[in-house]
Amino acid sequence: MLWQSKFGSSDFSMEARRRARLRVLDLEEVRVLVRRPEDKLSTTAKVAAALIRHGHLKSITVVNPINRCPTVVVPAQEVERFDREFVSLFAIARQRGRHFILVKKDLQHSGVEAAFNPKKIGATFYRRAETMPADDLP
Numbered sequence: 001m002l003w004q005s006k007f008g009s010s011d012f013s014m015e016a017r018r019r020a021r022l023r024v025l026d027l028e029e030v031r032v033l034v035r036r037p038e039d040k041l042s043t044t045a046k047v048a049a050a051l052i053r054h055g056h057l058k059s060i061t062v063v064n065p066i067n068r069c070p071t072v073v074v075p076a077q078e079v080e081r082f083d084r085e086f087v088s089l090f091a092i093a094r095q096r097g098r099h100f101i102l103v104k105k106d107l108q109h110s111g112v113e114a115a116f117n118p119k120k121i122g123a124t125f126y127r128r129a130e131t132m133p134a135d136d137l138p
Contacts, residue, residue: 047123089124
């Protein structure tokens, strides 16, 4: 069958046209389905990579359907689990409307320790369960 395009005509089979239609993606739909972990966790790609590298965020390797290259992906359920269990120092500070240094001092004074080594991860995370009693601090 002859296929008309703005660049002229060419001979495309039905199978070739079907494959071409399969590659047309709605970018907004893809963005909703595939969110980067750093977006959901309000952190940077570097911190998310460190969390994956040190085993705090579980990841899987899948084949990219477009270019067939292996791609590291963090399942949405894993990001949600991490977000339920941990909170960043900056998120606590933003929630309380205070500077992060003051919040960090309050947490240290209450005996709350960082969940991971901040020097290895590049950010300070706490267990949400441990920060709950400290929420009553001024």
